[in-house]
Amino acid sequence: MRQAQIYRWQIPLDAGVVLRERRLKSRDGLFIQLQENGGEGWGEITPLPGFSVETLDEVQPAVIAWVQAWRDGASPALPSQPSAAFGLSCALAELAEELPQPADYRAAMLCTGDPDELFAALAALPGEKLAKVKVGLYEAVRDGMVVNLLLESIPDLRLRLDANRAWTPLKARQFAKYVAPANRSRIAFLEEPCQSREASLAFAEETGIAIAWDESLREADFTFTPQPGVSAVVIKPTLTGSLQKVAQQVAAAHALGLTAVISSSLESSLGLTQLARIAAWLTPGTVPGLDTLQLMTAQLVRRWPGSELPCIAAAELDALL
Secondary structure (H helix, E strand, O other): OOEEEEEEEEEEEOOOOEEOOEEOOEEEEEEEEEEEOOEEEEEEEOOOOOOOOOOHHHHHHHHHHHHHHHHOOOOOOOOOOHHHHHHHHHHHHHHOOOOOOOOOOOOOEEEOOOHHHHHHHHHOOOOOEEEEEEOOOOOHHHHHHHHHHHHHHOOOEEEEEEOOOOEOHHHHHHHHHOOOHHHHHHEEEEEOOEOOHHHHHHHHHHHOOOEEEOHHHHOOOOOOOOOOOEEEEEEOHHHHOOHHHHHHHHHHHHHOOOEEEEEOOOOOHHHHHHHHHHHHHHOOOOOOEOOOHHHEOOEEOOOOOOOOOOEEOHHHOEEOO
């Protein structure tokens, strides 16, 4: 006999979380719990405001309808909304024991806050020093100076940068001007520096700074083809769709010799632990981009190893069925 439950939740976020010029005060989402023949599977559905094509209120009715049909014995097709398809496919994969348990809990440290505190935290990182810096929120010249200072101050540091298409070609060149040529090879990649793919490719050719595709992966005309200057793709499963689609994109990237990075869309601790398992499974050896729990005030249902944030149990969440 099948049983299922849907929980709706909200977690307040750190006051400094800004996405595409809008301040995000909370993270809102759904959990799906499927049970059958003594097995259990969980999934998280959390559209990301400003990035997802769907909102949580838009996706909730489709999720309820899917879960009710599944509970009644059907095998319904996954909803078309990417966040719903991903969360439900994770719940089904866990239920079928098809999502491997080993997880990669390493995370590229997300650099936010006071630069002086960053230097101490980065210098103390054990092993490979890999960090992620959001650029494009301030002046391009300031971003270039900060990135160069980090690389100059910590000689074994490598950086992943993310511009979210914030720059014009001129601003991208202004950024690069302040990053010493000798330091540019330690930028693992810069995600989507410009507002068009063509401008981003021209930036990579002109500066020697490797770029990565992120938003481009979700555009209808995108194809996986070898392109000079492109070293990686950043895959955000919540924005991508089902586990099958995520696996297909990873395979396509690897076939071109590109690094594929599994990255967070500000999921809860439950979603992040699943992404860590997906990373260990599909992108072994590549550090995922999952250092976002620090932006939240609590964990939900499953704990992230080492986090001291309080963890809220499922029984304390709002059940919808």
